[in-house]
Amino acid sequence: MSALERALAEWREALGEPHVITEPDALAEAETATFATSQRIPAILRPASTEEVRASLRIAQAHGIPVYPVSSGRNWGYGSRVPPSDGCALMELGRMNRILGHDERLAYLTVEPGVTFRQAHAWLRAQGSRLFITTIGGSADASLIGNALERGDGRGPHADIFQHVCGLEVVLPTGEHLETGHARFAGSRTAPLFRWGVGPSLDGLFSQSSLGVVTRMTFWLARKQPYLREFFCAVPDEAQLFERVDRLQELALDGTLRGSFFFWNDLKAFSVARQYPFAETHGRTPLPAWALEQFREGLGGRWAISGALHAPDAELGAVLERRLLAALDGLPRPVRLGPIPSEGESPFQGVPSDANLTMAYWRKRSPRPEAPHPDRDRCGFIWCSVAVPFTGEEARRAVDLAERIPRLFGLEPNLALLTHSPRCLYLVLALAYDRDVRGEDARAQACYQALSRELAGAGYYPTRLGLQSAGDTLAVTDDSLAVLQRIKSAVDPSGILAPGRYALTPPRDT
Numbered sequence: 001m002s003a004l005e006r007a008l009a010e011w012r013e014a015l016g017e018p019h020v021i022t023e024p025d026a027l028a029e030a031e032t033a034t035f036a037t038s039q040r041i042p043a044i045l046r047p048a049s050t051e052e053v054r055a056s057l058r059i060a061q062a063h064g065i066p067v068y069p070v071s072s073g074r075n076w077g078y079g080s081r082v083p084p085s086d087g088c089a090l091m092e093l094g095r096m097n098r099i100l101g102h103d104e105r106l107a108y109l110t111v112e113p114g115v116t117f118r119q120a121h122a123w124l125r126a127q128g129s130r131l132f133i134t135t136i137g138g139s140a141d142a143s144l145i146g147n148a149l150e151r152g153d154g155r156g157p158h159a160d161i162f163q164h165v166c167g168l169e170v171v172l173p174t175g176e177h178l179e180t181g182h183a184r185f186a187g188s189r190t191a192p193l194f195r196w197g198v199g200p201s202l203d204g205l206f207s208q209s210s211l212g213v214v215t216r217m218t219f220w221l222a223r224k225q226p227y228l229r230e231f232f233c234a235v236p237d238e239a240q241l242f243e244r245v246d247r248l249q250e251l252a253l254d255g256t257l258r259g260s261f262f263f264w265n266d267l268k269a270f271s272v273a274r275q276y277p278f279a280e281t282h283g284r285t286p287l288p289a290w291a292l293e294q295f296r297e298g299l300g301g302r303w304a305i306s307g308a309l310h311a312p313d314a315e316l317g318a319v320l321e322r323r324l325l326a327a328l329d330g331l332p333r334p335v336r337l338g339p340i341p342s343e344g345e346s347p348f349q350g351v352p353s354d355a356n357l358t359m360a361y362w363r364k365r366s367p368r369p370e371a372p373h374p375d376r377d378r379c380g381f382i383w384c385s386v387a388v389p390f391t392g393e394e395a396r397r398a399v400d401l402a403e404r405i406p407r408l409f410g411l412e413p414n415l416a417l418l419t420h421s422p423r424c425l426y427l428v429l430a431l432a433y434d435r436d437v438r439g440e441d442a443r444a445q446a447c448y449q450a451l452s453r454e455l456a457g458a459g460y461y462p463t464r465l466g467l468q469s470a471g472d473t474l475a476v477t478d479d480s481l482a483v484l485q486r487i488k489s490a491v492d493p494s495g496i497l498a499p500g501r502y503a504l505t506p507p508r509d510t
């Protein structure tokens with residue numbers, strides 16, 4: 001009997017036969033991302049409790065079989081569910097989907113890894129809660145915990161999601177169990193409230209890492225505001241855009257704009273509104289200038305700025321409005337302010353939506369289905385996200401690079417500047433293509449590599465990495481990589497948890 005066969009027998013014993021999946025079709029689906037990958041998965045494990053996670057990891061350790069955990073597995077554009085190394089069993093935590101705690105007054109929600117944005121929103125609504133959890137532009141069925149662990153970005157005042165979590169429960173690869181902050185003390189009254197605890201703060205170690213499986217996390221919720229107005233304006237050209245970047249940074253710093261707002265280029269707005277105009281362009285790619293020009297006329301410019309104003313009453317809201325309109329003054333078309341939504345229902349106050357997933361279908365010739373699933377539908381989609389200082393000048397430098405490179409590879413530069421701090425922007429570029437077109441996987445991968453190399457060369461480093469960057473070494477100038485690798489060896493001596501992830505250990509071939 002091989003080590004894998006012995007591990008499978010023990011996993012079946014621990015989790016129950018139906019929760020250790022080895023059917024070739026299910027494995028093939030899990031091995032599919034939105035770009036080319038070659039990793040093979042021998043089994044899918046579906047534990048239902050922290051105890052079952054511990055048992056699964058102990059078995060993995062005993063037999064030396066690596067495991068890759070996902071919560072909902074919708075890490076689309078970063079590698080989906082595909083593990084960083086060949087031969088990893090995929091641990092899917094979707095069965096652990098309980099909401100474990102909620103406090104309306106202290107504004108938090110404690111969840112297991114399988115809880116999704118859709119589920120959390122519906123649950124809070126059913127409670128008649130006045131609170132909301134930040135949502136993302138990605139799938140409503142993505143998980144709160146998987147997203148937070150990747151330090152994802154959302155909409156609303158808690159847009160920097162990992163800034164608003166605490167009280168992690170973690171199972172280490174050895175099967176040991178730890179809790180962060182005050183959660184580790186018996187009878188603690190502040191486990192879901194006080195992030196730091198005493199002594200070294202460990203939360204950050206478990207984000208963007210492969211040091212443990214997180215089985216519980218508390219999210220701090222935001223209060224729905226009686227005054228909420230979404231705003232939108234179009235900016236005709238780059239010169240005006242970067243001036244507005246500077247003006248809006250001041251509003252972020254002085255608190256007029258709280259949380260996230262967005263600068264989208266025309267191509268991004270186009271690809272969210274509709275799929276590639278193959279009929280109009282007679283199948284020609286990349287998008288001809290005249291087709292983009294037509295879309296710009298509808299949009300009203302080269303770039304779009306959108307966000308929301310939040311205030312506890314209409315009087316303060318009116319002041320914020322005046323300040324925003326002054327900062328955006330001088331544009332050819334007036335700024336549009338949306339109506340104050342009934343019951344505060346807005347994506348900026350926690351209503352999840354799959355609308356932006358249309359972007360992943362940009363170059364597909366088949367229409368976007370009602371229930372999008374880019375892995376299944378062979379959408380080609382790769383994210384490249386880097387951090388940029390929040391000034392117009394820096395944004396101009398980074399945008400110039402990011403707009404130029406995709407064109408060299410026959411792809412459209414789909415770009416956004418996302419803000420959730422007054423100091424730093426995320427420049428997020430999506431490479432959207434069709435995996436069914438021969439050669440496009442390789443072309444998009446080469447484009448990603450050129451982009452990340454050029455951006456790093458200019459001083460703009462990634463905010464998040466996916467499988468598309470596997471094999472690239474993060475060149476650091478200090479001893480951090482060696483130190484991180486020592487931490488990894490200490491908590492995962494057999495190297496069984498997500499080997500290769502975030503370069504903590506080299507990928508392993510089994």
Ligand SMILES: Cc1cc2nc3c(=O)[nH]c(=O)nc-3n(C[C@H](O)[C@H](O)[C@H](O)COP(=O)(O)OP(=O)(O)OC[C@H]3O[C@@H](n4cnc5c(N)ncnc54)[C@H](O)[C@@H]3O)c2cc1C
Pocket residue numbers: 068069070071072073074075076077080081093113136137138139141142143144145146147149150151152153154212213214215356357358359360374381498
């Ligand atoms: C069109 C489009 C728009 C998008 N918009 C956004 C956006 O606005 N903001 C954003 O942040 N992302 C966005 N994404 C990217 C992505 O879809 C989300 O980040 C999504 O939340 C990730 O999927 P998930 O939550 O299911 O995480 P998973 O796929 O479950 O996990 C993500 C990663 O975290 C690790 N992980 C997950 N759970 C655990 C655990 N319990 N313990 C240890 N490690 C774990 C996994 O190993 C995996 O590497 C978008 C994607 C697309 C295609």
